[in-house]
Amino acid sequence: MSTSLQRRQFLQTGTAIIALPALESLGFRRFAAAAEQPRPKRLVFLGFGWGVTNDSWYPDTNKPGRDYPLPPGLRPLERHKADFTIVQGLWHRHTANGHYGSTFWLTGANEFGQPGQAFSNTVSVDQVAASHVGAATRFDSLCLDCGEAAGGSGHGPGLSLSWDARGKPLGGPRNPVEAFHKLFARDTTPLEEQQVRLAERKSVLDDALENARELGRRLGKADREKLREYFDGIRDLEAKLARDAKWLGVDRPQPSIAEPKSGLAGVEEIRLMYELLALALETDSTRVITYRQPVSTLVTSLGIKVEAHTMSHYHGHAGEKQEASERRDLAQSELLAGLLDRLKATKEPDGSTLFDHTTVAYGSNIRTGHSLDNCPTLVAGRGAGLRMGEQLVVPKGTPLCNAWLTILKGAGIDVASFGDSTGTLDALVAS
Amino acid sequence: MTASRRWLPIAAVVSAAWGAAAPSIADPPRVAEATPSVLAHHCLDCHGPDEPQASFRVDTLTRAIDTVEMAERWQKVLNAMNSGEMPPADAPQLDPARKIELLDDLSHAMVAARKSLADQGDDTLLRRLNRREYRNTLRQLLGVEIDVNELPADTRSGGFDTSGTNLFMSGDQFDQYRALGREAVHESFAKAAAVGAAKTLRVEPEANHAAFLAANQKSHDEHRRAKGWVDAVFAAANKPENAETLAEIRKRAPADWQLIHQWERIPGAPSPQDFGWPEGHDAQVPWELNVNTEFIEYEKRYLEQPRLDTGAYLTLPGANRSSYANNWFVLRIPDDWPPGEYVVRVRAGATPQAPADRRFIEFGQAPWPQDVPAMSTHAVLGTLDAPAVIEIPYVVPAKHDGRSRGLFIRERGAGQLPRAVARFKQDQKANGVGPELAVWIDWFEIERLPDTARAVPPGLRALDIPFDERGASLPPAAIKAALGRFVLEAYRGVSAPRGYLDRLLASYAARRRGGVTHMQALEEALASVLASPRFLYRAEPERSGDDGDDALDGQKLACRLSYLLWGEPPDATLRQKAKRDSQGAGLGDPATLDEECRRLLDDPRACGFVVPFVSQWLSMERLDFFQFDPRRFPRFDLAAKEAARREVYETFADLLRTNGRLGNLLQADSVVVDGLLAEYYGIEGVAGDEFRRVPVPRGNPRGGLLGMAAIHAMGSDGEHSSPVERGAWVLRKLLDDPPPPAPPNVPQVARLAGKALTTQERLVAHQEEPQCASCHRRIDPPGLALENFDAVGQWRTEDSYTPLDANGWANPSLKKTWPIEVNGSFHGGPSFIGFEGFRDAVAAREQDFARSFAKALVEYALGRPCGFRDEPLVEAIVNRAAAKNFAVREFIHALVQSEAFRSK
Incomplete structure (x- = not known):
C-alpha cells in the first residue's frame, strides 16, 4: 500500500487535539466563582432505558399548552410544572430494536446504516455540544454510567449514553465513587513531579502510536481500519494530556460532600449521581453531562420483585407488573424533581441560578414495552431559551433529532442539522 | 482472496468504503411474489404515482432488497403494518390470513436483508483479545490470575465475544490495559520471589465453643432478667389496690408495652435496676422478650451432640442473633503471606440425621460472609465416625483488600438468609427444636505448597534475569536482550519490530535516571509491551508481496x-x-x-472453549437475569443454580471428550450431574462433587437440554415459566428456525389483565391479531410443550394463576388451577402429545x-x-x-x- 495514503489516514485523526485557552486566561477561569460573562450554558441528558408506563406517564394529548393536568406518573414534579415541558410525538425513525432504550437515543443513527457492518452508530448530541463548549472546562464532557446494572436496564449496547465523533461508545464513571474521584481527586504530588509524570506519559503514548503505525503498515485494509480505534484512542489520550498540561497546578475544586461510600445501588445511587452531576456543573468542571441511569437496580431498591424487563411488559397482566412500572415512574420523577430543586437552589456568581443556565433532557428511546414511537421526552431548565410549562404535541413522526437540534441551537451551538433532523421545533422555542 | 479459492464465486463484493456508490448485493433476499400485488391493491391509491403528494410510494418498491435504502423502505412498510397504522382504519383491511403470511414473509425477508447487507465478506477482521482471552493470556504468560472485570464487557446482545467488529478499543481501555499489565507483572515477580515459601494455618472450630456458649448464655440471662422485671411490673399493676391508678395510666398507655414504660407511676413496681439492667435501659428491656428464644432448645440440642471436644457443628441462621458464632467458620490469611497457589482443606463429617440436601458445605471469601455468594459448594461425604477431607485449590493474589484474605465455610444455603430462616422455622414447627445439626467440622486449614516444582511461567523464563535489584547492575545490552525475549513470548512467537526494543530500553533508562528502581522501571517497560497492539490484537498481517495466497x-x-x-x-x-x-x-x-x-x-484447557462457547451459543446469560426467590423455590438455591449451570457445560464437555453424538443434547437416556444436582433431579446413588454420566431412571424426564433445570430457568421470568421465551429459544437454538426479533410498536394486548385464564388461554390472544400471529404461531407451540417444567425446571403436572384485585392484591377466590396437558403441533409441522412426544419430535430434527x-x-x-x-x-x-x-x-x-x- 502507499505510505502517503497511510499517513493521510492517520493524520486525519491528528486534528482531534483540541485548541485550548492560553494559560493566562485560565487563571481567571480557575473556579466558577471567577465568573465570565455571560454565564455559560450547560446541557444534561438523563436516559432511563425501559421507557415509562403508557397510561399514567403521558399527559392527555387533547390538552396541549399550559393547562394540561399532570398525569400520576409525573405528579412528583408538580412543584416544577411551570419549569418543564413535555413533548409528545417524537421518535427516531431508524431504530427498530425494542430493547435499545439508549443506544441511539442521543444519536438517531441507523444501526444498519453502514453497509458491511452489523452495527453502526454516529455521534451523540452531547458530544456535538462538547466539541463546541468543552474547551473551557477541565472535562469537555462527563459521561456517567451505572456499570453492570446497565445490562438489565434496557439501554442496549454502549458504555454510556454518549458516542464519539466516530460513532464509538464512550465510557465514564460507573458509580458515585468513580465520579467523585474523577471530579474531586486532589493531586498532592509536587508540581515538578507532575510535570515529569506528564512527560513520561507523553512518551508512553508516543510509543504506543509508533507501535500502532508499525503494525498498521503490515495489515490489510479492513484490519487497518479496525486498528484505527487503537490509534484514535491514543490520540484521544494525547488530547486529554494536552488538556491536563494546561490544568497543571490548578487544583480540582473542593467538594462540598464527603466521598460517597461504595456499593450504593438504585434510588440512593441515582440521587447521589444527581448530586455529583449538580456539583460538576456548579464548579464548572464541565458543561455537558450525560447519565445512563440504572433501572434494574432502581426497581430492586424499591423492594419490587419483578425483573425490570418483565416489568416493561406489564400489558395484559396489570396487577403486580403494572404497579411496579408505575412505582418506577414515580421514583424516577421524584429523583428528577430533586435534581431540579437542586439546580434552582444553586446560585450562580451573578445572582441567577444554575437552573437559569442549564437544560435537562430526560427520556428514553423506548416508550413502553417494545414501542419506539412517541419517545418519552421531558425538557427542563431555562438554559436554552425554551418554552417551559407546556405540553407540546408535535405531528406524529417528528424526528427526536429535531428536539436535539433545537436544544443545541438554544444553547448557542450553531450547527445546521443533527442526525436525521429536518429542522427545529419552533413551538419549543420561547418567543 | 482469489475467486478460485472461495467456497462459492461471488459476483459482486460489498464495499465498506464511505462515499462509495450505494452497494448492492448479487443475490439479494426477496419479499414474497404476492406481496407487491397485495400492496398495489391496498396502498396504491394513496402511495402511488397518481398521488403526487405521497411521500412514500409502494409502486417503486422492488422485491429484491439489495440496498440499505430499499431495506429502510420495506422496514417502513413492515412498521406501518405492525403498528396497525396502515392501512388506515377507514380503508379496506387485508384479509387476516393473508396479512399473517405477508408479515411473516416480510419480517423474515428483513432479517435476511439485514444479514446480507451487513455481510463483512469472508475475511476475518482484526480481533482484539476479548476480556477472557486477555485474562487467560496473562495467566499463560505470567502465571497469574488477574481480575479483569474493570474492562468493559465485550458482548452485544445475541453475538459472541469473539466478534471482531464488537471488540472496540478506546483510550480509557489503553490505560486500563497498562494498569492491569503492571499488576500482572508485579504479581508474577512477587510469586517468583516467594518460590519455596511453605505456610500452613489451621482453624480448630471447637475453639469457637466458648464464645458460642457465652453468647447464648448472655442471651439466656438477658431473657430471664427481662421476663423477671416485666412480670414483676405487671404483678404490681394488677394488684387490686392499684386498679384506679392503672385505669388512669391505661388511658394514655393502652398497650402492654406502653404500660411497661410507666412503671414508675405504679406503686410497688420494681426498678429494672433491681434485675440487673443499667439505668436508662428501661425502654430496651421489654424488647428482649420479643427476641426469638429458639436458641434455648437449639442450644440444648447442640450440646447433646457428640465430638464437641474435637470439632464443632455448623449451625443455620435463624435461631438467635447471638448464635451466629457457628453459622460459619472464618480463616484469615495473614497479610504477609505471599501470593501463589494454596490448597484449602476441610475435615468434615455429616451427622446420621443430616438430610440429603444438607450434606454440603459452601466455601468462599469474605471476612463476614452474610449475604455473600459462595465460590463453590462441596459434598460432605465423610461421617462422624469417618470424617473425610475436602480439598479446595485456592489462589492468593498479591493485591488484596482484606476480602480476598478472609475465607469461610458454612452450611449450604446459610448465606441466603431468608431461605435459611424459613428452613429453621419449618423444621422448628416439625420437631420443636429447629434444623438438625447436619455437618460437623474437625478442622479447616490452608497450606501454601512450595512451588519450586512448578514450571516458571514462559514470560518470566524468557526474561532470564534476576527478578530483584540485582538486575540493576546489568549492562543495557543484557536488559535489551531480556526485553527482546519477553516481547517474542508476549507477541506469541513474533519478534519485536525494528526500533521497538531501543525505545523500550530508552524509557527504562529514562525512568532509572529519574530515580526509579530497576524493578519498577522494568515493570513499566513490560506493562508497555502488554498494552501494545501486537499483544492486544491477534494481528494476522498480510504476507509481503501480493501473490494472492492469503x-x-x-x-x-x-x-x-x-x-x-x-x-x-x-x-x-x-x-x-x-x-x-x-x-x-x-x-x-x-x-x-x-x-x-x-x-x-x-487437554483440560479445552474448558476455555466449552464454557464461553456453550454459554453464549445457548444465551445462558438469562440465567443471571433473575433472583429466584428462595422462599418460593427453596430447593433452587444458589448452589443448585450453579450446579444446573454447570450441568450444561459438563454435558457438552462430556460429549466432546467422548466424541459423542450431537443429538444427545436433544435426547439422551443419561445425564451428566454431580451429587447435588442428582438429588435435585431425584436420581439416587450419585454422591460427590464430580460431574459424571449416569443413566436416567425410568419415568424421569431428564436427559438432553430440554430436561435441564438451567434451560427452563432461563425460559422463565424468575417466577413463572415463559412459554414465549422457551419457544423462541427452541426455534433459535435447536431447530435452526430463528423468529425475527420482536418488532417495535406492535399494539399490546391489554384486555386480558386481571382475568383468570390458563397459560394456554392467555397465549391464544396472540393468534387474534395478524401482527402477533405471524410470529407467535411458530413460537408458542414449542413453548407450551415445555409447561411441565416450572420456573426452576422442576416437573409439575398442574399450574395455577391467581389474578390480582383492583388494589393489586392476589385474590385467592379467583385462583384458577388447571392440569398441564401437552397436546400441540409445530406450525406447518407434525403434532405431538406430551413432553416426551414433543422431545421425540425435536430429536427427529437432528439435521437442523x-x-x-x-x-x-x-x-x-x-x-x-x-x-x-x-x-x-x-x-x-x-x-x-x-x-x-x-x-x-x-x-x-x-x-x-x-x-x-x-x-x-
Whole structure:
C-alpha cells in the first residue's frame, strides 16, 4: 500500500487535539466563582432505558399548552410544572430494536446504516455540544454510567449514553465513587513531579502510536481500519494530556460532600449521581453531562420483585407488573424533581441560578414495552431559551433529532442539522 | 482472496468504503411474489404515482432488497403494518390470513436483508483479545490470575465475544490495559520471589465453643432478667389496690408495652435496676422478650451432640442473633503471606440425621460472609465416625483488600438468609427444636505448597534475569536482550519490530535516571509491551508481496487454533509444530492439524472453549437475569443454580471428550450431574462433587437440554415459566428456525389483565391479531410443550394463576388451577402429545440442530456473523459430521480444516 495514503489516514485523526485557552486566561477561569460573562450554558441528558408506563406517564394529548393536568406518573414534579415541558410525538425513525432504550437515543443513527457492518452508530448530541463548549472546562464532557446494572436496564449496547465523533461508545464513571474521584481527586504530588509524570506519559503514548503505525503498515485494509480505534484512542489520550498540561497546578475544586461510600445501588445511587452531576456543573468542571441511569437496580431498591424487563411488559397482566412500572415512574420523577430543586437552589456568581443556565433532557428511546414511537421526552431548565410549562404535541413522526437540534441551537451551538433532523421545533422555542 | 479459492464465486463484493456508490448485493433476499400485488391493491391509491403528494410510494418498491435504502423502505412498510397504522382504519383491511403470511414473509425477508447487507465478506477482521482471552493470556504468560472485570464487557446482545467488529478499543481501555499489565507483572515477580515459601494455618472450630456458649448464655440471662422485671411490673399493676391508678395510666398507655414504660407511676413496681439492667435501659428491656428464644432448645440440642471436644457443628441462621458464632467458620490469611497457589482443606463429617440436601458445605471469601455468594459448594461425604477431607485449590493474589484474605465455610444455603430462616422455622414447627445439626467440622486449614516444582511461567523464563535489584547492575545490552525475549513470548512467537526494543530500553533508562528502581522501571517497560497492539490484537498481517495466497502462516494458524479451543495462546508444543511449517510439514499438513486439534480438545484447557462457547451459543446469560426467590423455590438455591449451570457445560464437555453424538443434547437416556444436582433431579446413588454420566431412571424426564433445570430457568421470568421465551429459544437454538426479533410498536394486548385464564388461554390472544400471529404461531407451540417444567425446571403436572384485585392484591377466590396437558403441533409441522412426544419430535430434527450448531461454531471461530456466503461452509461441516453420526468433534475438525479457518 502507499505510505502517503497511510499517513493521510492517520493524520486525519491528528486534528482531534483540541485548541485550548492560553494559560493566562485560565487563571481567571480557575473556579466558577471567577465568573465570565455571560454565564455559560450547560446541557444534561438523563436516559432511563425501559421507557415509562403508557397510561399514567403521558399527559392527555387533547390538552396541549399550559393547562394540561399532570398525569400520576409525573405528579412528583408538580412543584416544577411551570419549569418543564413535555413533548409528545417524537421518535427516531431508524431504530427498530425494542430493547435499545439508549443506544441511539442521543444519536438517531441507523444501526444498519453502514453497509458491511452489523452495527453502526454516529455521534451523540452531547458530544456535538462538547466539541463546541468543552474547551473551557477541565472535562469537555462527563459521561456517567451505572456499570453492570446497565445490562438489565434496557439501554442496549454502549458504555454510556454518549458516542464519539466516530460513532464509538464512550465510557465514564460507573458509580458515585468513580465520579467523585474523577471530579474531586486532589493531586498532592509536587508540581515538578507532575510535570515529569506528564512527560513520561507523553512518551508512553508516543510509543504506543509508533507501535500502532508499525503494525498498521503490515495489515490489510479492513484490519487497518479496525486498528484505527487503537490509534484514535491514543490520540484521544494525547488530547486529554494536552488538556491536563494546561490544568497543571490548578487544583480540582473542593467538594462540598464527603466521598460517597461504595456499593450504593438504585434510588440512593441515582440521587447521589444527581448530586455529583449538580456539583460538576456548579464548579464548572464541565458543561455537558450525560447519565445512563440504572433501572434494574432502581426497581430492586424499591423492594419490587419483578425483573425490570418483565416489568416493561406489564400489558395484559396489570396487577403486580403494572404497579411496579408505575412505582418506577414515580421514583424516577421524584429523583428528577430533586435534581431540579437542586439546580434552582444553586446560585450562580451573578445572582441567577444554575437552573437559569442549564437544560435537562430526560427520556428514553423506548416508550413502553417494545414501542419506539412517541419517545418519552421531558425538557427542563431555562438554559436554552425554551418554552417551559407546556405540553407540546408535535405531528406524529417528528424526528427526536429535531428536539436535539433545537436544544443545541438554544444553547448557542450553531450547527445546521443533527442526525436525521429536518429542522427545529419552533413551538419549543420561547418567543 | 482469489475467486478460485472461495467456497462459492461471488459476483459482486460489498464495499465498506464511505462515499462509495450505494452497494448492492448479487443475490439479494426477496419479499414474497404476492406481496407487491397485495400492496398495489391496498396502498396504491394513496402511495402511488397518481398521488403526487405521497411521500412514500409502494409502486417503486422492488422485491429484491439489495440496498440499505430499499431495506429502510420495506422496514417502513413492515412498521406501518405492525403498528396497525396502515392501512388506515377507514380503508379496506387485508384479509387476516393473508396479512399473517405477508408479515411473516416480510419480517423474515428483513432479517435476511439485514444479514446480507451487513455481510463483512469472508475475511476475518482484526480481533482484539476479548476480556477472557486477555485474562487467560496473562495467566499463560505470567502465571497469574488477574481480575479483569474493570474492562468493559465485550458482548452485544445475541453475538459472541469473539466478534471482531464488537471488540472496540478506546483510550480509557489503553490505560486500563497498562494498569492491569503492571499488576500482572508485579504479581508474577512477587510469586517468583516467594518460590519455596511453605505456610500452613489451621482453624480448630471447637475453639469457637466458648464464645458460642457465652453468647447464648448472655442471651439466656438477658431473657430471664427481662421476663423477671416485666412480670414483676405487671404483678404490681394488677394488684387490686392499684386498679384506679392503672385505669388512669391505661388511658394514655393502652398497650402492654406502653404500660411497661410507666412503671414508675405504679406503686410497688420494681426498678429494672433491681434485675440487673443499667439505668436508662428501661425502654430496651421489654424488647428482649420479643427476641426469638429458639436458641434455648437449639442450644440444648447442640450440646447433646457428640465430638464437641474435637470439632464443632455448623449451625443455620435463624435461631438467635447471638448464635451466629457457628453459622460459619472464618480463616484469615495473614497479610504477609505471599501470593501463589494454596490448597484449602476441610475435615468434615455429616451427622446420621443430616438430610440429603444438607450434606454440603459452601466455601468462599469474605471476612463476614452474610449475604455473600459462595465460590463453590462441596459434598460432605465423610461421617462422624469417618470424617473425610475436602480439598479446595485456592489462589492468593498479591493485591488484596482484606476480602480476598478472609475465607469461610458454612452450611449450604446459610448465606441466603431468608431461605435459611424459613428452613429453621419449618423444621422448628416439625420437631420443636429447629434444623438438625447436619455437618460437623474437625478442622479447616490452608497450606501454601512450595512451588519450586512448578514450571516458571514462559514470560518470566524468557526474561532470564534476576527478578530483584540485582538486575540493576546489568549492562543495557543484557536488559535489551531480556526485553527482546519477553516481547517474542508476549507477541506469541513474533519478534519485536525494528526500533521497538531501543525505545523500550530508552524509557527504562529514562525512568532509572529519574530515580526509579530497576524493578519498577522494568515493570513499566513490560506493562508497555502488554498494552501494545501486537499483544492486544491477534494481528494476522498480510504476507509481503501480493501473490494472492492469503493462507495463514503457521504461527497465526496456531493462534487461531489455540484461541478457539483453549481461549489462550498456543503452548510450546503447538508453537513448535507451527514452526515446522517452513519445512513443508507442520500445521499446513491436514493430518498434523487434525492431530493438534485432537490434542487441544483432549487437554483440560479445552474448558476455555466449552464454557464461553456453550454459554453464549445457548444465551445462558438469562440465567443471571433473575433472583429466584428462595422462599418460593427453596430447593433452587444458589448452589443448585450453579450446579444446573454447570450441568450444561459438563454435558457438552462430556460429549466432546467422548466424541459423542450431537443429538444427545436433544435426547439422551443419561445425564451428566454431580451429587447435588442428582438429588435435585431425584436420581439416587450419585454422591460427590464430580460431574459424571449416569443413566436416567425410568419415568424421569431428564436427559438432553430440554430436561435441564438451567434451560427452563432461563425460559422463565424468575417466577413463572415463559412459554414465549422457551419457544423462541427452541426455534433459535435447536431447530435452526430463528423468529425475527420482536418488532417495535406492535399494539399490546391489554384486555386480558386481571382475568383468570390458563397459560394456554392467555397465549391464544396472540393468534387474534395478524401482527402477533405471524410470529407467535411458530413460537408458542414449542413453548407450551415445555409447561411441565416450572420456573426452576422442576416437573409439575398442574399450574395455577391467581389474578390480582383492583388494589393489586392476589385474590385467592379467583385462583384458577388447571392440569398441564401437552397436546400441540409445530406450525406447518407434525403434532405431538406430551413432553416426551414433543422431545421425540425435536430429536427427529437432528439435521437442523446440526446446522444451528455449525453456524454458531463458524461465528464463534471466525469472529464474524455467519453470512449467506458461508452457507457452503456450514453445509460442508454438517455433511462431514453427518457421515460420522454427527460426532461432535467432527464439526470442529471440519471447521478447522476449512479454507475459511486456515486463511485470512
